[in-house]
Amino acid sequence: MSIFPSSAPVCAAPSTAVEQGQAAILWIRPLIALGLATLVALILLRATPASMVKIWYGSSTYSYGFVVVPISVFLVWRRKDRLKCLQPTTSFAGLALVFIFAVTWAAGNIADVQVIQQFAFIGLLEALVWAFLGRAATRVLAFPLLFLFFAVPAGQSLVAPLQRLTAVFTVNAVRISGIPAVQDGFLISTPTGDWRIAEACSGIRYLTSSVVIGVLFAGVAFRSWKRRIAIILISAVIPILANALRAYFIILLAYFSNNHIAAGVDHVLYGWLFFSLVTAMMIGAALAWRETEMLAAEGASRPDPLPAAPADSRRLLWWMATAILIVLAASSTTDFLWSRTPPNRPIEQLWSPPAGWLATADLDHDWAPHFETVESDFSQTFTDGSREVSVYIASYPTKRRGIELVQSYNVVEASGDWDMLNSEYRKVMIAGHAVSVAEYLIARGGQHRMVWTWYLAGGQLTANPYWIKLIQAQSRLSGHPQNVSLFAISAGFGSDPVEATNNLTTFVRDLSSQGKHTP
Numbered sequence: 001m002s003i004f005p006s007s008a009p010v011c012a013a014p015s016t017a018v019e020q021g022q023a024a025i026l027w028i029r030p031l032i033a034l035g036l037a038t039l040v041a042l043i044l045l046r047a048t049p050a051s052m053v054k055i056w057y058g059s060s061t062y063s064y065g066f067v068v069v070p071i072s073v074f075l076v077w078r079r080k081d082r083l084k085c086l087q088p089t090t091s092f093a094g095l096a097l098v099f100i101f102a103v104t105w106a107a108g109n110i111a112d113v114q115v116i117q118q119f120a121f122i123g124l125l126e127a128l129v130w131a132f133l134g135r136a137a138t139r140v141l142a143f144p145l146l147f148l149f150f151a152v153p154a155g156q157s158l159v160a161p162l163q164r165l166t167a168v169f170t171v172n173a174v175r176i177s178g179i180p181a182v183q184d185g186f187l188i189s190t191p192t193g194d195w196r197i198a199e200a201c202s203g204i205r206y207l208t209s210s211v212v213i214g215v216l217f218a219g220v221a222f223r224s225w226k227r228r229i230a231i232i233l234i235s236a237v238i239p240i241l242a243n244a245l246r247a248y249f250i251i252l253l254a255y256f257s258n259n260h261i262a263a264g265v266d267h268v269l270y271g272w273l274f275f276s277l278v279t280a281m282m283i284g285a286a287l288a289w290r291e292t293e294m295l296a297a298e299g300a301s302r303p304d305p306l307p308a309a310p311a312d313s314r315r316l317l318w319w320m321a322t323a324i325l326i327v328l329a330a331s332s333t334t335d336f337l338w339s340r341t342p343p344n345r346p347i348e349q350l351w352s353p354p355a356g357w358l359a360t361a362d363l364d365h366d367w368a369p370h371f372e373t374v375e376s377d378f379s380q381t382f383t384d385g386s387r388e389v390s391v392y393i394a395s396y397p398t399k400r401r402g403i404e405l406v407q408s409y410n411v412v413e414a415s416g417d418w419d420m421l422n423s424e425y426r427k428v429m430i431a432g433h434a435v436s437v438a439e440y441l442i443a444r445g446g447q448h449r450m451v452w453t454w455y456l457a458g459g460q461l462t463a464n465p466y467w468i469k470l471i472q473a474q475s476r477l478s479g480h481p482q483n484v485s486l487f488a489i490s491a492g493f494g495s496d497p498v499e500a501t502n503n504l505t506t507f508v509r510d511l512s513s514q515g516k517h518t519p
Contacts, residue, residue: 026087027088030090030316033132033316033319033320034128034132034133036320036324037128037132037320037323037324037327038125040327040328041124041128041323041327044327044331045117045330045331048105048114048117048118049121051114051117052118052151052153055153056153059153061155061156061204061208062153062208064150064209065150065153068147068148068212069148069151071216072144072145072147073144075144075147076144079141079144082140083140086134086136086137086140087136088132088133088134088137089133090131090132090134090316090319091134091135093130093135094127094128094130094135094138095127095131095319095322097123097127098124098128101120101123102120102124102326102327102329103330104120104123105117105120105124105330106334107473108120109334109338110337110472110473110476111472111473112469118151118153119152119154122148122151123149124327125148126138126148128323129141129145131323132319147216147219155207156204158204158207159202160202162203162207163198163199164186165240165244166197166201166202166203166247167186167188167197169244169247169248170188170195170197170247170248170251171183171188173248174188174190174252174255177252179191184421184443185419185421185441186198186419186421187421187443188251190254191255192254192255192258195247195251197247201243203239203240203243203244203246206239206242206243206275206279207243209279210235210236210238210239210279210282211232211236211239213283214235214282215235217235217283218232221287234282238278238282239275239278242275242278243275246275337476337479340476340479340480340481341481342475342480342482351393351487351511352511353382353391354506354510354511356384357382357383357384357507358382358383358384359380359382360381360382360388365390365392366417366418367418367490368394368490369394369486369488377392377394377395379391379392379393382507384506387491387506387507388491389489389503389504389507390491391487391489391490392488392490393485393487393488394485395483395484396483396484396485396486417444418444419442419443419444421441421442421443421448422441423438423439424438425437425463426452428452428504428505428508429505429508429509430461430508430511431508431510433461435454435461435463436454436462437453437454437463438452438454439451439452440453441497447492448493448494448497449491449493450491450493450497450501451488451490452489452490452508453486453487453488454487455468455485455486456484456485456486456487457472457475457482457483457484457485458471458474458475458482459482468484471484489508491507
């Protein structure tokens with residue numbers, strides 16, 4: 001099956017008025033059935049496309065999503081002549097895919113993982129095309145349908161790895177250039193100032209946009225798979241390298257100009273100009289490298305006129321009713337499971353501080369993870385005389401869908417002016433149980449803090465985001481949904497993080513937490 005169909009004609013489209021009328025009769029009823037089934041899916045699962053649009057609007061990284069759908073529609077329109085040569089037919093395989101994607105969407109909804117719901121929603125719409133128009137039509141529309149998956153705002157998990165790559169490349173390039181530089185996580189210090197490789201400096205925006213453009217060019221301008229794969233790889237590799245070079249050149253310009261050039265807002269403008277230049281060069285190279293249109297094969301015979309008999313209306317009605325029932329069943333099942341609310345347990349009942357640790361004057365907890373919505377939260381600083389530990393606990397509103405506690409946006413340094421230095425997992429003893437916690441080292445000015453975070457759900461402690469989602473799904477399926485809470489503790493340190501490690505270890509060892517060890 002060709003994912004990127006070539007532009008070479010496989011048949012001649014109906015030319016006479018009679019043939020065009022016959023083709024219209026064959027297509028009109030399947031398209032109506034497809035349109036009705038799609039409309040019902042959009043209405044019943046409307047929260048999922050709404051969440052996608054919300055992310056497109058609110059995030060500049062995924063704003064390209066607004067053009068993905070129009071581009072896909074245009075790509076379908078370009079294939080209209082090829083579709084006229086085909087006879088649409090219902091497909092049981094397509095209907096089976098509708099069921100699979102509906103179940104996948106329901107699973108993502110029960111676990112409250114938006115990206116799974118969004119991928120499954122797009123897959124379900126495309127499975128409807130297969131179910132009502134048949135395999136041959138789906139093959140012709142393969143590229144527009146697959147391109148539509150770019151509407152899903154995914155890839156946020158690549159931000160941290162891209163930040164690390166940019167930081168390592170930049171500091172080494174600066175050193176090779178003869179400039180003294182020290183790297184501390186995402187911070188790079190030079191004699192003229194400190195530079196932070198922030199999320200906006202990771203290059204994720206440029207990478208996602210570049211890949212979308214690369215795949216589009218691969219599908220419409222190339223027929224050779226070698227060239228298609230090459231242009232897609234180039235569209236992924238070039239932006240990563242270009243972003244690292246951008247960061248290096250900005251530090252270089254700032255150093256040699258004593259911060260008169262490329263400092264402050266200037267480096268954003270220079271970065272935008274650099275990316276625009278690289279993108280223009282990539283597009284120019286792709287246009288120069290594109291393959292010319294193939295001439296139609298000599299001796300290609302004109303196909304026989306399409307049959308005049310319209311599609312089987314009864315079969316289309318059965319297919320439409322089945323598809324709608326599948327989507328309705330998925331939507332109704334999730335609505336029923338979400339109607340069960342978990343028991344409300346105050347945060348004070350979930351934990352108690354270790355003996356000997358007393359509450360003291362509350363400090364600024366802007367180091368804590370940032371959430372759009374929490375049901376309740378608690379923050380307090382404790383001391384045993386010589387040591388000091390800050391605590392933050394947030395309870396997640398599990399009776400509301402679409403607000404994820406576990407997601408890449410809920411990061412430790414997001415709510416303040418802290419810079420992330422490092423993050424990893426550490427095995428610690430919490431209330432007598434071995435638990436893997438997420439550890440973050442953050443800095444602000446001359447301050448340094450170590451933060452440990454983990455989750456409590458269903459009486460289980462874990463820092464594994466996939467495991468916590470599985471616990472959520474299992475508890476909701478069993479009819480006993482559980483509240484999910486985040487625990488975060490933090491301690492400051494000077495030059496040696498071991499000081500904070502010892503303080504936090506002592507605090508959590510005797511901590512009373514209503515949980516047990518999980519992976």
